[in-house]
Amino acid sequence: MNPAEYSLADFFYSDTDDPTRPPPEFAAWREAGAWAMSLMEPALHGPAVPRVEIHRAGHDQKVINLSSYNYMGMAHHPEVVEAAKMALEKYGVGACGSPLLSGLSDLHRELEEKLAAFMGREAVMLYNSGFGAAMGALAGMLRKGDVAILDAKCHLCALDGAALSKAKRVFFDHNDPASLDDALTKSEGKRRLVVLEGVYSMDGDVADLPALMEVTRRHKASVFIDEAHSLLVYGKKGRGVAEHFNAENDIAVMFGTFSKSFAGVGGFVAAKKDLVDYLRYYSNPYGFSCALPPSVVAALLKVLEIFQRDDSLQKRLWENTEYFRSQLIGMGVNIGESTSQVVPIVIGADRLMLYQLCHEMNERGLFLAPVDYPSVPEGQLRFRSAVTAAHTRQDLDDALQIIEDTVVKRLKEQGA
Ligand SMILES: Cc1ncc(COP(=O)(O)O)c(C=O)c1O
Numbered sequence: 084m085n086p087a088e089y090s091l092a093d094f095f096y097s098d099t100d101d102p103t104r105p106p107p108e109f110a111a112w113r114e115a116g117a118w119a120m121s122l123m124e125p126a127l128h129g130p131a132v133p134r135v136e137i138h139r140a141g142h143d144q145k146v147i148n149l150s151s152y153n154y155m156g157m158a159h160h161p162e163v164v165e166a167a168k169m170a171l172e173k174y175g176v177g178a179c180g181s182p183l184l185s186g187l188s189d190l191h192r193e194l195e196e197k198l199a200a201f202m203g204r205e206a207v208m209l210y211n212s213g214f215g216a217a218m219g220a221l222a223g224m225l226r227k228g229d230v231a232i233l234d235a236k237c238h239l240c241a242l243d244g245a246a247l248s249k250a251k252r253v254f255f256d257h258n259d260p261a262s263l264d265d266a267l268t269k270s271e272g273k274r275r276l277v278v279l280e281g282v283y284s285m286d287g288d289v290a291d292l293p294a295l296m297e298v299t300r301r302h303k304a305s306v307f308i309d310e311a312h313s314l315l316v317y318g319k320k321g322r323g324v325a326e327h328f329n330a331e332n333d334i335a336v337m338f339g340t341f342s343k344s345f346a347g348v349g350g351f352v353a354a355k356k357d358l359v360d361y362l363r364y365y366s367n368p369y370g371f372s373c374a375l376p377p378s379v380v381a382a383l384l385k386v387l388e389i390f391q392r393d394d395s396l397q398k399r400l401w402e403n404t405e406y407f408r409s410q411l412i413g414m415g416v417n418i419g420e421s422t423s424q425v426v427p428i429v430i431g432a433d434r435l436m437l438y439q440l441c442h443e444m445n446e447r448g449l450f451l452a453p454v455d456y457p458s459v460p461e462g463q464l465r466f467r468s469a470v471t472a473a474h475t476r477q478d479l480d481d482a483l484q485i486i487e488d489t490v491v492k493r494l495k496e497q498g499a
Contacts (some may be wrong), residue, residue: 086116086348087435088195092457109152119360119438122445122453130159131346133471133478136378139445147482148449149468152343155315155386155396156473163385176375182209183363184376186250194380197387198351200339202322204358208366209351211375213340215368216350217309218244221278222339223366224358225250230270231279234258238309243276252274257283260294267302277306281313285459285467287418287425289313292328312425315344315390316400328403341379345386400424400472403479407470410483414491419463427454428466437464440490443476449485466490 085410089112095317097106113120125139131151136143167320170190180186191209210216225231231245235254245252253270254466256262267275277288277299290308299306305483310323318326320388336358341349352362363369390396418431421486430437434455441453444466451466459465470479 084115086112086119090434090456090461093415109494112494113363118442121463122438125450132156133199134161134472135450137450139450140442144445144448146445146448147478147485148450148471150450150452151471151480152162152312152469153346153471153473154312154344154400154469155212155346155390156471157344157346157386157389160386160388163382166385171378174377175377177376180374181370181372182374183370184470188377188380190377190380190384191374194241194387194410197384199353200389200481201320201387202353203331204337204353205356207353208349208359208369209349209375209380210364210369211349211372212368213311213342213348213350214240215341215372216352217241217338218247219366219368219494220274220336220352220362221245221307223274223362223369224248224336225276229276231276231278232266232270232304234280234283234290236283237280237309238284239277240464241307242308244342250480254454258288258290258291258295260298263295264298267298267304267402271302271416275302277449279306279308281317282311282423282425284312284425285427285444285454285465287312287330287423287427288423289422292330292333293325296328296333300333306333307336308334311340312343312423314339315397316424321390321397330365341383344390345383346475347379347382347386349379354377382461396472399496400470403472403474404470406476407479407483408466410479411486414483414487415494416486416491426468426470428468428486429463430465430490430494432464436493441466443489444485447485447489449482
């Protein structure tokens with residue numbers, strides 16, 4: 084078997100007679116492609132900061148990290164770590180219960196209130212996972228007979244939430260107001276919810292809210308936005324792309340994660356109080372799963388405080404982003420439609436080359452994650468880089484040099 088001829092999309096269905104027995108071809112493929120697979124699931128020996136040691140491709144390696152979503156550089160901020168430590172001492176390890184029954188602490192309530200004020204919304208509810216929050220909020224609102232109208236590039240958490248709800252799922256062409264208009268016209272008379280992302284996670288481009296909101300306003304359709312990658316990054320106050328485009332009044336439900344700019348874990352939904360009160364009882368990943376550990380909540384509160392008092396963080400992130408993107412473009416790298424700190428390095432359809440280059444970069448000391456089909460289209464395999472406020476110019480220059488010596492060199496040799 085030539086593993087490069089197959090992808091994860093080929094092993095979804097199985098001929099076995101028992102669901103606990105995955106397709107044997109999958110194991111054979113994994114074995115044949117062990118060399119590529121060894122790049123996946125790397126283990127960091129320290130925090131997700133710009134220089135870290137990782138165990139990857141069978142050995143330990145010191146690397147420049149362009150893969151972690153530590154956008155504001157908070158993953159190892161001394162005040163954040165101290166806040167978590169103090170809460171760990173006071174509250175212990177786990178919340179030991181679902182938020183509905185016993186899992187909330189005064190810290191959780193404080194974070195709900197502070198985030199609601201920060202987001203300019205009536206209420207906030209916290210989830211122990213970003214994925215669970217988006218999936219659970221959508222499944223908690225949509226019902227059979229409703230129509231979920233999703234941008235074609237929405238994250239799996241939105242797709243899964245809409246599927247779980249049994250609402251009809253309709254996809255409109257990415258960022259295309261005419262296609263959205265068409266979907267809304269065809270679903271006239273139904274309860275509809277339009278689902279968008281602020282920054283699209285695989286491409287790093289931004290929702291065209293001015294054009295899209297004109298359409299949703301005209302159709303009087305409600306909007307759910309996933310600000311996972313845009314929270315703290317976009318908007319003067321850091322509320323995301325909706326704030327950036329002054330479109331917050333057009334959006335009924337804001338969703339964000341704590342795993343990216345907040346450098347923690349978990350997610351939240353910010354909306355009107357009546358909806359949040361309802362979702363607390365009808366969004367199963369909230370009511371039927373343990374609350375966030377208090378030490379994590381304390382860390383998140385500290386990140387919010389630091390972000391609100393230090394306006395240099397967002398500025399530094401954008402300076403780094405603009406520098407990195409302009410250098411890549413200058414080197415002739417295809418960064419697709421990215422306009423944000425999420426910067427794909429698109430190499431095309433050659434799967435073998437994707438993993439070869441990933442190995443080469445890893446050996447040279449650059450930690451970049453490969454993104455393969457079906458996460459991205461077959462002809463647009465890529466590396467996805469995440470620029471942070473914590474990267475120094477030296478970090479970025481060293482990373483750029485490695486990219487030039489590996490990716491750019493190879494693509495030039497191939498005449499691309
Ligand atoms: C756009 C988007 N939404 C939601 C999520 C899920 O967030 P989390 O990783 O915090 O569960 C992700 C994760 O990468 C994402 O990229």
